Amino acid sequence: MPIRVTIWNEFRHEKKKEAVAKIYPKGMHEAIASYLREASDLSIKTATLDEPEHGLTQAIVDQSDVMVWWGHVAHGEVQDAIVDRVHKRVISGMGLVVLHSGHFSKIFKKLMGTSCDLKWREEENEREILWVTRPGHPIVKDINDHFILPREEMYGEYFDIPEPECTFLISSFGGGEVFRSGCTWTRGAGRIAYFRPGHETFPTYHDKNVLKVIENAIRWAAPTPGPVAQMFGNRKLGWVG
Amino acid sequence: MPIRVTIWNEFRHEKKKEAVAKIYPKGMHEAIASYLREASDLSIKTATLDEPEHGLTQAIVDQSDVMVWWGHVAHGEVQDAIVDRVHKRVISGMGLVVLHSGHFSKIFKKLMGTSCDLKWREEENEREILWVTRPGHPIVKDINDHFILPREEMYGEYFDIPEPECTFLISSFGGGEVFRSGCTWTRGAGRIAYFRPGHETFPTYHDKNVLKVIENAIRWAAPTPGPVAQMFGNRKLGWVG
Amino acid sequence: MPIRVTIWNEFRHEKKKEAVAKIYPKGMHEAIASYLREASDLSIKTATLDEPEHGLTQAIVDQSDVMVWWGHVAHGEVQDAIVDRVHKRVISGMGLVVLHSGHFSKIFKKLMGTSCDLKWREEENEREILWVTRPGHPIVKDINDHFILPREEMYGEYFDIPEPECTFLISSFGGGEVFRSGCTWTRGAGRIAYFRPGHETFPTYHDKNVLKVIENAIRWAAPTPGPVAQMFGNRKLGWVG
């Protein structure tokens, strides 16, 4: 059975800024989706903010094994009820891959418990080098010891996240800043990955290394098949022995 | 300068149930506070749900180095604005020691990002043995390799928390259940400890080992003196090099 | 391509004690191996202490994706050169599943960096209940929220191990002790699991839950296919930018 993936995108920049539309004529979600559709073990859907229920009806969420999340200017427009729905699904096992400015999304902040704040610099067209810090991890399968994005937006530490369970990529930028660009956590039965690159004015989601990491992250975050044993509800217990 | 501690208690059971009032005539917070007031390096305040702003005005929160939290039946009555205030203060360095049924408090769930759910059993009166699983940690200073509470309420795994940074106590119960009874996490600059014992119908907060762990946890969770360097706000950066 | 598994057993008790031989006539390794051979994605070999090079020639080690390790009375007889060979292979990606008294093996202590000491009690015929503390983890696939071994040897905390990256099982024993019975770590590119049960005088390796956890652990610990990028050697670097 394929892994059922829902790629969620705010999809605003692409409709409003010509420069962005040029790079992603059908939206960033479609750039990612069209790459992933080549993989026979993945079944790809997309959803965007301006669809009813943001494209995340209960049925869609229930049928998602992994969700990919990109947002930026409209985090506040995402309804709390939808965030709670996604959160509940993560706790019960759905994987979540949060991209770039998604660090400030409601769902990521709710899962992390921190401010998710960071340093940044106005688009400067900077070189980013991403270094692998956990070789052998499934998320960096087929990735060399580093890869370079010639132009990206700088994100710098301190990135206010809980100590990651695994830091698999650390970036340096032209200005000498560093950033934990690839991190993982577990929340309930759900696996969460944050992956930094993806500023909308650069062709980052056409980069083969970036796409490969997203693909790997989806497979890594997919839930273990089968029931999650007796985890839910405020359970009153009898005697087991 | 002493560590400024605010002990927050829901303070409802003590007012409504005679059995509880007998054990804690002035409330559980006062049982804990009166013990802690013996320590010359601690400055103790208390606050309770039914005070204005739950006793947690901005000034009180700003002047707290560590907060201790007990709640149970009235988690839902704690105002979201107050929860946000406490959360923000934890991120900027205040320590938080969450006790027993506080596992389901809004503040703990907000910091953890999980459901914080667990198993439990009505029948009271069970023996709990708490085993030290991180000897040498400041939170278990002067605690033997284990201690016993003759009567407590059972809490059982799975406890839906993020993988702790440190698990310092694990309990077993009369029924054969186990529970991670002492755990720590960091959120922003704030240190958080969860400590399980403290069912309101037992004299747990008169137990010397329990009080000692709370005292140790407060010292461990106290913020590092001095400013927390340039962490806050969504910071636009110039060039450092 | 199947996962190539080497099950290593000290294989002394079975040859010397009639009671053990009765339970495991061909050795504990064969009890485990015969179960695993049913899985079409696993290719099973065994190796024992008294074979040349303990059955762990360079070729065998190089062709192992995952190793399972049981030892007890003869840890000291395992040659350091063989331990170093296995250690090097773990760092470069081989998974390692350490069972029961293997906690005191040279290879486990070398990977952990601690004493790996624990409390124990002379065979007492005690009930062990193992509780799942990380539902959704691949290692507990198809395991209920707990399972019971009617007779096992007690191991108790403090277990001197580094804070696990994941604790997936915690046991309680008849005497009220607790133990972190399922733990994982990463060392280099290698994934390591410790799984507690398996005292030689009990039929533990005929228990279907125990066998299932071992099977799951092997799949979880199997290396990510493909090269581990530029990790090894003391590497002098040129300029990447």
Place this chain on the structure above:
Amino acid sequence: MPIRVTIWNEFRHEKKKEAVAKIYPKGMHEAIASYLREASDLSIKTATLDEPEHGLTQAIVDQSDVMVWWGHVAHGEVQDAIVDRVHKRVISGMGLVVLHSGHFSKIFKKLMGTSCDLKWREEENEREILWVTRPGHPIVKDINDHFILPREEMYGEYFDIPEPECTFLISSFGGGEVFRSGCTWTRGAGRIAYFRPGHETFPTYHDKNVLKVIENAIRWAAPTPGPVAQMFGNRKLGWVG
């Protein structure tokens, strides 16, 4: 009672290379020691490789609360018996602060369980920027959000260490590399910090930020006073309940 600190230095470069001797006429250990002696809560001793028992007699080790370790060309000359002595003392609570090329010392590798390998570049006189990634941690007390070393040797990822319990500093170098320059772990009751800077041909141990981090690390790593309860020995247990 002051914290008893032993600063261990290989002390070979300073005796053989004039360039190094110019920067550290009495050795790197004395540069660090003379700074630390200003702190009234620290009691400072030094020890070097060529002293009898490398200056680490049983008495000296037993009376050390924290040890600082610098080594480079002569790791192999440190006797295994002395390494075991120091290791045993760390497990029972002594703190250890490992500096720079000490990453390849026998004691650090024994505690980590990994190869501790890394990338490096021939002395290139590069700018290193160290960014704080855990504000509020006692080790970065009084350190700004970053500090700069104008000339240092490059160390690059992948650094083969177990996932740190806390990463408090990450560096970038002139060449665009990154490195986890400040990390902590626990082994037994002992706290361990690794701190990267300190190539012998640069005046790094005269830098006030570097010295401050070492000072902070010592206080953080100091053992909790009092006995470490019943942790040691292979303990046969009776019944506790």
